[in-house]
Amino acid sequence: MFFIKVFSNNTKYQWIIFLSLSCILSGVVSQQPSLFDAVTGLLRDTNNLYLGEPPDAEELFSEYDFVIIGAGTAGCVLSNRLTEVEDFKVLLIEAGGSEQLFMDIPVMATMLQFTDANWDYRTEPQRAGCMGMRDGRCSWPRGRVVGGSSVLHSMMHTRGNRKDYDRWAANGNPGWDYASILKYFKKSENIQIPELRKDKVYHSTKGEMTLQYPSWRTRLSDAFLQAGVETGGRIVDYNGEKQIGYSIIQFTMNNGTRMSASRAFLHPIKYRKNFHVAKNAMVTRILIDPWTKRAYGVEFRKGGRRYIVKASREIILSAGAINSPQILMISGIGPKQHLTEMNITTVVDLPVGYNLQDHWALGGLTFVINTTDSIRSERVATFSNILEYFSHHTGPLSAPSGTEAIAFIDTNNPNDLDGYPDLELLFVAGSLVSQPSYKQAFAIDDRIYDKVYGPIQDRDTWMVFPMLLLPESKGRIMLKNKNPYTKPLIYANYFSDGGHDQKVILHGIRKIIQLSKTKAFQKFGSRLHDIPLPNCAHHKFNSDSYWYCAMKTITNTIYHHCCTAKMGPREDPGAVVDARLKVYGIKGLRVVDASIMPHVPAAHTNAPTLMIAEKAADMIKEDWGIRIKPL
Numbered sequence: 001m002f003f004i005k006v007f008s009n010n011t012k013y014q015w016i017i018f019l020s021l022s023c024i025l026s027g028v029v030s031q032q033p034s035l036f037d038a039v040t041g042l043l044r045d046t047n048n049l050y051l052g053e054p055p056d057a058e059e060l061f062s063e064y065d066f067v068i069i070g071a072g073t074a075g076c077v078l079s080n081r082l083t084e085v086e087d088f089k090v091l092l093i094e095a096g097g098s099e100q101l102f103m104d105i106p107v108m109a110t111m112l113q114f115t116d117a118n119w120d121y122r123t124e125p126q127r128a129g130c131m132g133m134r135d136g137r138c139s140w141p142r143g144r145v146v147g148g149s150s151v152l153h154s155m156m157h158t159r160g161n162r163k164d165y166d167r168w169a170a171n172g173n174p175g176w177d178y179a180s181i182l183k184y185f186k187k188s189e190n191i192q193i194p195e196l197r198k199d200k201v202y203h204s205t206k207g208e209m210t211l212q213y214p215s216w217r218t219r220l221s222d223a224f225l226q227a228g229v230e231t232g233g234r235i236v237d238y239n240g241e242k243q244i245g246y247s248i249i250q251f252t253m254n255n256g257t258r259m260s261a262s263r264a265f266l267h268p269i270k271y272r273k274n275f276h277v278a279k280n281a282m283v284t285r286i287l288i289d290p291w292t293k294r295a296y297g298v299e300f301r302k303g304g305r306r307y308i309v310k311a312s313r314e315i316i317l318s319a320g321a322i323n324s325p326q327i328l329m330i331s332g333i334g335p336k337q338h339l340t341e342m343n344i345t346t347v348v349d350l351p352v353g354y355n356l357q358d359h360w361a362l363g364g365l366t367f368v369i370n371t372t373d374s375i376r377s378e379r380v381a382t383f384s385n386i387l388e389y390f391s392h393h394t395g396p397l398s399a400p401s402g403t404e405a406i407a408f409i410d411t412n413n414p415n416d417l418d419g420y421p422d423l424e425l426l427f428v429a430g431s432l433v434s435q436p437s438y439k440q441a442f443a444i445d446d447r448i449y450d451k452v453y454g455p456i457q458d459r460d461t462w463m464v465f466p467m468l469l470l471p472e473s474k475g476r477i478m479l480k481n482k483n484p485y486t487k488p489l490i491y492a493n494y495f496s497d498g499g500h501d502q503k504v505i506l507h508g509i510r511k512i513i514q515l516s517k518t519k520a521f522q523k524f525g526s527r528l529h530d531i532p533l534p535n536c537a538h539h540k541f542n543s544d545s546y547w548y549c550a551m552k553t554i555t556n557t558i559y560h561h562c563c564t565a566k567m568g569p570r571e572d573p574g575a576v577v578d579a580r581l582k583v584y585g586i587k588g589l590r591v592v593d594a595s596i597m598p599h600v601p602a603a604h605t606n607a608p609t610l611m612i613a614e615k616a617a618d619m620i621k622e623d624w625g626i627r628i629k630p631l
């Protein structure tokens, strides 16, 4: 049954089936049970993924109740929740294609940036930041695939701090305070970490998104936690009551594989009759009646043809923090002067594309060790590890890119356990030298890389990203022209504030060096790698000015792009949507994704985006008179 379906629907995967069958046969013949287990495991995984994802709809209706643009983190949640209402016919439009099996192997995460599933953006060159990247431009990957950036992301699940959401509410967004939204964080969650399942106030086991600790990790992650405790920190559930402290990362994984938003939210609704997905379908414009200012339809291109689909109730834009502002502006919603320069007629004048925020860090802060405990690609990609992964979903392939542990620090009140963290330390059991693809992924200039990291190319290492959580610098997304296929211009404007941002990162560097000197890390002979970056070599190594130069050279985004269609009250000159996420001045159009965040929270942004979409789904139902089941 399964074979017939795959053969007929999915000719691209015939070779997998063919190889698998040959392996089964050779496994049976050679009586190797682990090979046999691995092949049956691979077939089961193939089956689950390719038959689980909703198919590309063969025929589309000319009109739906709701049209959702973008099958990313937010779009998948919304599709699931809105199609619970049988009267709602929903079309989900996604520019990318289906999720592939290799994308869900946790260790592959960074490699996905080299595939078609990445929009592959680069920032514009700027004065301070990304100076050591090729052409002075940082790489900003984004997911273009069913599941969106939740397919490319490193699967770290962090909600942020109570004070983040209380601040959103205090800035004029009723209903977004932490007490009101905690239930939405819990709604999607299925926590599988035994010691956290008991905490019913902060966790849930009933949602679609499974959370796990990795089943395989290095001893170095324990050293990181111990080093934290040695220097006065404590171990914490950072998604619980208080956030400050050290922890192993909670990952969005299920049985050692990636749990993308599509696997969690689209697979279960594959058979809903009121749901269609259009894949490889690029939205080129939202159609708005210029007189009534009502958004009534969406124009998109698929397979060389142009389509128009109407929405009788609403259009929901969930194309992410770079593409949502692009689509709004192309459709005439944006800053009037900029649109006029782009030869676009303005329908409503709104500050779309401003307020761009992100989390970034000094990349490449490396410590060399004298044991073989770190992750190195040649030790990971072995035949026995591959067999282990497909047999049991365990072993090094089930470990997401070497990111293992995390710490949240309030640099202003380091001893306040209930503080508001402005600094995160993200521990990696390896560094730029542990996988050949890293240099490429971060787009680091070859000359800098060879000079600084060439000499330790074969060594065992660990690294920590000192990551700024509450940046004061803000960037902007602008159009280059009105062609939807032209990449928008990204002005990250890192370090464009008065100096606050660089001080927080410096604080993090000092803290990491302190951690490296603890007993826990000295067991591994940890030593700060001290070949200076060539363009910073005129500063004394390890001086404050050296590190300021270093962070502006190897500026590492943590990919939390957001805030470009800001939620705020009408009197807020920066607001694009109201607290119900409706675009000001337009009827029938909401933005629901990471763009609406007024400030980036002290969190990796996938969990907050899931929460935003959960809350939006309830607000949409309420606005159309559907009774909401209490949680």
Ligand SMILES: Cc1cc2nc3c(=O)[nH]c(=O)nc-3n(C[C@H](O)[C@H](O)[C@H](O)COP(=O)(O)OP(=O)(O)OC[C@H]3O[C@@H](n4cnc5c(N)ncnc54)[C@H](O)[C@@H]3O)c2cc1C
Binding pocket: 069, 070, 071, 072, 073, 074, 075, 093, 094, 095, 096, 141, 142, 143, 144, 145, 146, 147, 148, 149, 150, 152, 153, 154, 155, 156, 157, 158, 281, 282, 283, 284, 318, 319, 320, 321, 323, 324, 327, 558, 559, 560, 561, 593, 594, 595, 603, 604, 605, 606, 607, 609
């Ligand atoms: C490399 C990487 C690592 C990350 N790591 C983490 C992490 O470990 N933890 C964490 O919490 N967060 C992480 N993030 C961030 C997190 O993935 C995002 O914040 C989150 O997925 C944003 O969801 P979204 O719905 O706003 O946008 P997306 O998930 O990006 O969804 C937007 C969707 O819209 C589609 N789309 C865009 N334009 C069009 C168009 N014109 N027509 C049709 N479809 C369109 C896109 O293809 C995409 O599928 C990471 C991100 C990246 C890129």
Ligand SMILES: *[C@@H]1O[C@H](CO)[C@@H](O)[C@H](O)[C@H]1NC(C)=O
Binding pocket: 341, 342, 343, 480, 481, 482
């Ligand atoms: C706008 O139109 C003018 C006149 O056709 C053209 O010269 C200009 O290049 C256009 N600008 C952009 C950004 O496309």
Ligand SMILES: *[C@@H]1O[C@H](CO)[C@@H](O)[C@H](O)[C@H]1NC(C)=O
Binding pocket: 041, 044, 045, 255, 390, 391, 392, 393
């Ligand atoms: C996890 O995956 C492995 C490999 O496919 C399988 O053998 C095992 O039964 C799965 N475990 C659960 C709990 O689903």
Ligand SMILES: *[C@@H]1O[C@H](CO)[C@@H](O)[C@H](O)[C@H]1NC(C)=O
Binding pocket: 370, 371, 522, 523, 524, 525, 526
């Ligand atoms: C590593 O270095 C530490 C500290 O210098 C030392 O105690 C330990 O014996 C070394 N281990 C190896 C394997 O060299």
